Amino acid sequence: MSESSKLKTTDTNVQQGGTGFHSYTADETEAFAEFINGQLQGDEQLQSKLPLKTPEELFEAVKDGILLCKLVNKAKAGTIDERVMNIKDKLNPWQVSENHQLFINSAKSIGCQVVNCGPNDLSAGTAHIVLGVVWQVIKIALLQDINLKEHPELVRLLKDGETLEDLLKLPAEELLIRWVNYHLANAGSERRISNFSSDIKDSEIYTILLGQICPNKECTQKPMEETEDMKNRAELMLQEADKIKCREFITPRDVVKGNSKLNLAFTANLFNNYPALEEINEEDYDFADLLDLDGEGTREERAFRFWIQSLNIDYIDENYALQNLYADLKDGIVLLHVIDHIKPGIVQWKKVKKNAKNKFQKVGNCNEYIRCAKEAGFSTVNCGGADILEGNKKLILGQTWQLMRLSVLELLKQVGGDMDGNKKVDEKDLLIFVNQKLNLSPEVTNFKDQRFGKGKLLCDLCAAVSPKSVDKEFITEGNTDEEAEQNAKYAISVARKLGGVVFLLWEDIVEVNSKMLLTFVAALMLVEKKQQS
Secondary structure, three states, rough: HHHHOOEEEEEEEEOOOOEEEEEEEHHHHHHHHHHHHHHHHHOHHOOOOOOOOOOHHHHHOOOOOOOOHHHHHHOOOOOOOOOOOOOOOOOHHHHHHOOOOHHHHHHHHHHOOOOOOHHHHHHOOOHHHHHHHHHHHHHHHHHOOOOOOOOHHHHHHHOOOOOOOHHHOHHHHHHHHHHHHHHHHHHOOOOOOOOOOHHHHHOOHHHHHHHHHOOOOOOHHHHHHHOHHHHHHHHHHHHHOOOOOOOOOOOOOHHHHOOHHHHHHHHHHHHOOOOOOOOOHHHOOOOOHHHOOOOHHHHHHHHHHHHHHHHHHHHHHOOOOOOOOOOHHOOOOOHHHHHHHHOOOOHHHHHOOOOOHHHHHHHHHHHHHHHHHHHHHOOOOOOHHHHHHHHOHHHHHHHHHHHHHHHHHHHHOOOOOOOOOOOOOOHHHHHHHHHHHHHHOOOOOOOOHHHHHHHHHHHHHHHHHOOHHHHHHOOOOOHHHHHHHHHHHHHHHHHHOOOOOOOHHHHHHHHOOOOHHHHHHHHHHHHHHHHHO
16 A cells, blocks of 8 residues: 555544543554455445545545445455445435445344444444444454364364364454464464463564464564564564565554554454465364354354344353354353343243353253243253253254244334234234235245245335335346345345344245244334334
C-alpha cells in the first residue's frame, strides 16, 4: 500500500455513545482499514469509498451497509447473495436498514457473535460498535481454515495422552499458540507462549518463528542483535516478515504494547501462508468419522453451533469454543444452559456439576438434561445421559434440533402466537402461515413437500411478508438444478435482510431438509409478527 493511501490516525480516540464513553485504538482502526482496502479495493461498487485513509472514512464507509456485506462475502464466499443488497448512490433509511440487517444476520450465520449491535448503530457509524463487528468478520476470515479439516497436519500439535477429539475442541487461537510453541521447540528454544500479548512483546518469539517457517531461509535472527530498543527490534523483525510478504496487521508499537487482537491477526496470517508442518498419512487417523466431512450431518452440526453462539449465553461464550458440536456438548453443560435459556428455571442447577471431573458426574449432568428435555416435551426415545457423553452424533443432533425448534416456537409465542393470535405455536401453525400467505393449491401439509426444493415457494413467501424487499425478476420456476440453487440463495439472503435469523444453507432448501425449512418459515413468521406488533 502506498504512503498516500495509509490510514492516518492518532494513538487513542474516545467516542461518546448511548451508554457512556468508549475508547478505541488508532492501531486497530488502521489495521482493519488496511485489511479492508486489501480485500475490497478492486470492487467496482466500492470505488467511491476505497481506499480508506482516515478513521472517519472507515466509519463513514459502513453507514450504508454495502461495504459490510461485501466484507462478509470475503470472509465466507457466497454467504450473501449480492442481488439482494440495496446498491445505488442514494439509499433511503429503510434500504440502509435492510442492508445492515442483512449484514448482521449473515455475520451471525458464519459464526460471528454480534452483541448489542443494531442497524441504527451501524448507520450512525458508532466507532466502537463498528470496530467490534468488523473485527469479528476479519477474525472469521483469518481463522476459518485453521482446523483439522483444512490442515490435517495440525495433528502434530497433539500432546501426550490427547486424542483427535481433544484437538477438535480447541479454538483456532489455541491451535495457533500450540503451532507457535511447536516451532519454538523445533528451533531448540526454551521460550513458549500462552497468549498474544505479553509473551510476544520482545519480538524474540516472532524472530524464531519466522526463521522456522520461511521457505528459503530468508528470515534471519538479526533482530536479536538489538538489545536496548524493543521498538526498533520489532521493526527489524517486521522487516524480516516483509521478506516473505507477511508484514500485515501490526506495527512495531503493536508488538511492544502487546495488542492481542492485532498480534493474533499477524500470527494467523503467518500460519495461513506458511504453516510449515510436515504432511501426515491421513489413513493413520480416523478423520472421516470424526469430522463427518460430507453431507447433511455436517451442515446441521455447523448450523446448530452457530445458532447456539447467536444466543449469547455468557457461560457458554466464556467456557466453550464450540468448535465441534459433538465434543462440546457431550458433558451436558451446554445443553443445560441452552434449555434453561429457552425455558428459564427448568434446570435444577443444584444437581449439576459444572466442573465435572469424572464420568459419573458428567453422566449425571447429561441425565439432568434428559429430565429437562422430557419436561419440555422432547422425544428422548433411546437417548440417555450416557449416550450424550459418548458423543452419539445422531442423538446430539436430534436433541439440538429440538432445542432450536423449541426456541423459535417460544419466540413466536412471545410476539402473539399463531395466525389466529393463539399463544401456543406448533408445526401445523407454520404450515397454515405458508398456505394462507401464498394461497397454495394444493396446500403444503408438511415440510417434506418437494415444492420447497425449487426455492420459488420460499422466495414468494418472502415477497408476501415484504413485497418491496423482493425483486421478482430474480425468481424463476426452479425447474433446473441451477434455477433451484439460485432461488434458494436469493430466499436466504432476503430472509436475513428482512430481519430473519436463519442458519440453513442453500443445499438444505434444494435437498428439502425439513428441519431447516421449518426454522426458515418460523423466522419469516416471526418477522411478520414483529412488524405487526
